[in-house]
Amino acid sequence: MGLPIIGETLQFFVPYTSTDISPFIKKRIQRYGPVFRTSIVGHPIIVSTDPELNSLVFKQGADSWFKPWYTDSFSEIIGSESLMFHEGFLHKYVRGLVREGFGPDSLKSLLVDLEGRTKSHLGSWSVLPSVDLKEVVSAMLHGFAVEKLYSFSDPEMIRGHKQSYDAFLRGLISFPLNIPGTAYWKCLQGRKWAVKTIKKLMDERRESPRMGERDYLDFVMEEIDSGESPLTEKMATDLLFLLPFAAFESTSSTIVSAFHYLTAHPAALAELTVTNETLRLTNIVPGIFRKVMKDVEVKGYLIPAGWTVMVYPTAAHLNPSVYDDPLSFNPWRWEGQKVNSGSENFMAFGGGTRFCSGAEFVKLCMAIFFHHLVTKYRYVQFD
Secondary structure, X not given: OOEOOOEOHHHHOOOOOOOXXXXXXXXXXXXXXXXXXXXXXXXXXXXXXXXXXXHHHHHXXXXXXXXXXXXXXXXXXXXXXXXXXXXXXXXXXXXXXXXXXXXXXXXXXHHXXXXXXXXHHXXXXXXXXXXXXXXXXXXXXXXXXXXXXXXXXXXHHHXXXXXXXXXXXXXXXXXXXXXXXXXXXXXXXXXXXXXXXXXXXXXXXXXXXXXXXXXXXXXXXXXXXXXXXXXXXXXXHHHHHHHHHHHHHHHHHHHHHHHHHHHHOHHHHHHOOHHHOOOOOOOOOOOEEEEEOOOEEEOOEEEOXXXXXXXXXXXHHOOOXXXXXXXXXXXXXXXXXXXXXXXOOEOOOOOHHHOOXXXXXXXXXXXXXXXXXXXXXXXXXXX
16 A cells, blocks of 8 residues: 555656556556555555456446546546536536537538548648657647637637647646646646636627537537526536547547557558558556445455545556457457457447547547548658
8 A cells, every 4th residue: 555645656656658557557466466456645546457347347327336536636637527527417418518529420520621631731741851740640639629619710829728738738647746837737727728718718609609600619608508408617618628638639649659550560551441440559548536435345356435446448458368469569450350449358438338428539530540641641750
């Protein structure tokens, strides 16, 4: 359990660059097995890398043994009325709002604009000596997201908005020390700027409703003002704050990882056909936390009420007993298999009632990007 009060917090937050399981997790799996206990930021936590237990935690519904839980510092960053904190009816309702803008039924309306933006950006990058792929893909997807959400078109406004999210991102998984100059403090400042912008936009829309084509903010404002919706202004603000981050950050990271592996494996690149989804990648995500509501006994483990379970999906994706040589890039491993993203051994987009509402949007972004990249461009990767 580590030291008194701080537990193993310092070890937990040490960054690493390997594509393998976190050294913090790996060392303890080797010593204690797939389920072990620790203490992080003052909270007793059960860490699970066991596929069966992870699946049980994900599949629990509104009246479950496990409830969504995050630290106070993370709640302050994300927003206490964020989708991540809701349960039951409210969670289902807010998920529906997300799917209204980025779910499967919305993809047709997004396709033309997303493809046009991707082709335009690829063309502009092609005349440059080099580009930082993570930065330019993040900027491209962020620009698309804020255009659809808020109808942002002014380059300075978009740039300022992106900078606030960059500050937010750098402190998202950091030691919660709220002192000027720390990553956590800068993260809170980034959130503060973004939320202030959202509230200003909402006030402007109320004073002067837009005519013509509606954006996502118009839809949310109508929900708030309808008098028939449970959506509050605080819930809407936290939702509108989280969506740009969800739309561009993990997607751009996955695209960069895919690009890296494809360029290092010419045979895979030659055979890549996006339309039949030859490419499948492990999506390395942070732990997902659930509060234990009552004593639970699973597979011989007693998990006490009041503790927290951290599900660590990466361990399932890199399990050598399930996947041969899991650290090797081998897209052919999926041939003949029907991959269920919510299965015990593949949960790149979560699972159960918490399955990612924007999963299909992320896949669409990747499919369009790689289709145009591999069919129309030549490129060289510089380390």
